[in-house]
Amino acid sequence: MLVQFRFKNFKSFRDEAVLDLSAAKMTEFSERVVSIGGERLLRTAAIYGANASGKSNVYEALLYMSVYVMDSFNYGDERERFVQYRPIPFLFDSTSADEESLFEVYFMLPEDSREKMYHYGFCVNHDGVTEEWLNTKAKTARKYNPVFYRNEKEGEKDLDLSGLTKSGRENVRAALDSRTLIVSLGAKLKVEVCKMVRDWFLVNEFSNFGNPRVNARLSQRVPNGFIEDKAVQQRVVAYFASFDSSIKDFRVEKLPPDETVQGERYRIDALHKKFDCDDIAAIPLGWESAGTLKMFALYPELQSVLAHGSVFVIDELNARLHPLLVRNFLLLFLNPKINVHNAQLIFTTHDTWQLSNRLLRRDEIWFTEKDARGVSTLYSLADIADEDGARIRKDVSYEKNYLLGKYGAIPALRDMNVLEEV
Incomplete structure (x- = not known):
């Protein structure tokens, strides 16, 4: 401490x-x-x-x-x-x-x-x-x-x-x-x-949310294991439920290679339940509100500091x-x-x-x-x-x-x- x-x-x-x-x-x-x-x-x-x-x-x-x-x-x-x-x-x-x-x-x-x-x-x-x-x-x-x-x-x-x-x-x-x-x-x-x-x-851990460039970079980050581990995705859903219960799940899709981009690319959709039926609406994560993206960006650091004290x-x-x-x-x-x-x-x-x-x-x-x-x-x-x-x-x-x-x-x-x- x-x-x-x-x-x-x-x-x-x-x-x-x-x-x-x-x-x-x-x-x-x-x-x-x-x-x-x-x-x-x-x-x-x-x-x-x-x-x-x-x-x-x-x-x-x-x-x-x-x-x-x-x-x-x-x-x-x-x-x-x-x-x-x-x-x-x-x-x-x-x-x-x-x-x-x-x-x-x-x-x-x-x-x-x-x-x-x-x-x-x-x-x-x-x-x-x-x-x-x-x-x-x-x-x-x-x-x-x-x-x-x-x-x-x-x-x-x-x-x-x-x-x-x-x-x-x-x-x-x-x-x-x-x-x-x-x-x-x-x-x-x-x-x-x-x-x-x-x-x-x-x-x-350090996060500067007064800096727009830092905000943009942090919003691109995902928690460790989020891409491949459904259990991690469910923990993030439970984390979101403490302030926004509308996100019910996530869907991760691997994108084709792009010569202009290094490394693997993924599309992440937030899944919302439609209010008048049991169907699901898939919204690209980047379309979520700035506050939701900020809380998503905070999750990896928050998880780390709580685990390490x-x-x-x-x-x-x-x-x-x-x-x-x-x-x-x-x-x-x-x-x-x-x-x-x-x-x-x-x-x-x-x-x-x-x-x-x-x-x-x-x-x-x-x-x-x-x-x-x-x-x-x-x-x-x-x-x-x-x-x-x-x-x-x-x-x-x-x-x-x-x-x-x-x-x-x-x-x-x-x-x-x-x-x-x-």
Whole structure:
């Protein structure tokens, strides 16, 4: 489970930002708090904010960290590829563009009986990795034990691999370069602890439904085994039945080869029952509504994260989905009888209907706000205090107060006089 994500100097976040999934000391929905490794953790975090306030940049920061961990061993000999994927720093001051960006996580591995905590992070600038560290802590321990530490900042050079095996130290030292992470290289070299960290990032899922191109690509994807296994198709039908009972089955037909298209092609029809007889109407899946296609696209990742107990990060979850359907999706993660492996959902949204004390804890609600300098900040409803220093009460209307501007993170609107007829 993700305990905490920290990042700095990434896009609109010039200063340090922390997304903390540790449960605060509060009484509401105490049954949904997960106790593991001496920590009290939450399964969900909802991020609200105005357009261009930085919500998507929280998503992109965690995505960037994950991609760099999985792919950085490919950047060593390819300067152009590294330049393409290096992080975008804060650009609206005179110094941040030349400074390093920081990414750091605290997490625990699913199904780890030892309940060990991992603390991993790195800093990277326009030349490569400037610092990287991995520490671990046993459930009953007070302090972290270092696995490795690396410092390649200007004028300094330090590489401590003492927590790796002898063969692991030798192999990593021989192949490491300035643009490659020790974790990525170590995983490729089959260093066990590096592989465990890399694999934690690997099983997490990301979906950006605010991007039309991503939406189009995701709608072309099908669940594993869907083409050939009728049982998988029936599970998808049952999944759809939770929000749209009109789809009764699917029909999959293999299409003739096409020289302009690589691989095999299939036609997928959704089968609907006609209302006035027992006949079936076959509708190409692509003709279904955008919301239905989105839920179809979500199914493979949803199935994976629930099975692995991993993290599902979604940008603009509410796009093209009814608020009740969004709530049903959220309740899936909050239900311990279904979410038995403690998968986590982190999502950005404008859907204030979910901003309710009947659905979310105060520490599950987060906001992003951008100031006049273009600097974004990230904070939780649990961190906000009133004029007397008292914490926001759990029995108030979160939605109403948010829209009234009491929590910040809303747009500053003006009349659109520019559209007035001359």
